Amino acid sequence: TFQTNILTELKNWKLNLIQHHKLQMRQEKEKHAAHVKQLQNEMENQKELLHTYEISISRKDEVITNLTRTLEKQKERVELMRKFTLWRIQHVKAKQEEYANRIADRQFRTALMKKVWAAWRSLSDLKWKDKVARACQLRAEDVCVQLTNDYEAKIAELTATLEQTKAEILRLHSERDQYEDTMKKAFMRGVCALNLEAMSMFQSK
Numbered sequence: 001t002f003q004t005n006i007l008t009e010l011k012n013w014k015l016n017l018i019q020h021h022k023l024q025m026r027q028e029k030e031k032h033a034a035h036v037k038q039l040q041n042e043m044e045n046q047k048e049l050l051h052t053y054e055i056s057i058s059r060k061d062e063v064i065t066n067l068t069r070t071l072e073k074q075k076e077r078v079e080l081m082r083k084f085t086l087w088r089i090q091h092v093k094a095k096q097e098e099y100a101n102r103i104a105d106r107q108f109r110t111a112l113m114k115k116v117w118a119a120w121r122s123l124s125d126l127k128w129k130d131k132v133a134r135a136c137q138l139r140a141e142d143v144c145v146q147l148t149n150d151y152e153a154k155i156a157e158l159t160a161t162l163e164q165t166k167a168e169i170l171r172l173h174s175e176r177d178q179y180e181d182t183m184k185k186a187f188m189r190g191v192c193a194l195n196l197e198a199m200s201m202f203q204s205k
Contacts, residue, residue: 056198078176103151
């Protein structure tokens with residue numbers, strides 16, 4: 001009958017609608033499962049990338065620590081050398097001052113001897129005493145000249161030693177500057193190498 005046909009048609013339409021809904025649900029579940037799997041894969045990739053970052057950062061920290069220790073050791077060495085050089089300069093200056101004091105004292109005594117000899121000669125009336133005084137004066141003057149020459153040579157030697165010490169100080173400062181520049185360049189090369197390594201890892205990913 002017409003009513004039976006309508007009911008049958010409605011039943012078939014209902015079944016088709018249910019089947020279509022089930023098909024859509026299954027497709028959505030498959031899409032959802034694929035999306036979840038994709039997200040899991042991306043998460044794994046991010047974990048690997050994070051692990052790579054951690055390794056790279058650890059290597060950078062190790063390089064920076066080593067460079068810092070090396071710089072600190074070099075600074076300590078330069079500071080010790082600077083203190084030793086200053087001590088040497090002070091030691092040389094002290095010797096020079098002591099030597100200059102000895103020279104001044106001997107010159108004073110020599111001048112005093114000359115005055116004594118002059119006074120004694122002025123008081124001497126006899127000819128032989130005058131000859132002896134002149135001979136002693138000449139001898140004293142020769143001794144003074146010899147002492148003066150010796151002291152001047154010693155002063156020149158100490159001055160040369162001081163100049164050599166100053167040149168050594170300049171050389172040590174230059175070596176320190178060159179070493180610090182070399183360490184900075186090495187540090188920059190190490191950092192660039194680590195950055196290139198990290199970049200190559202990223203590109204391979």
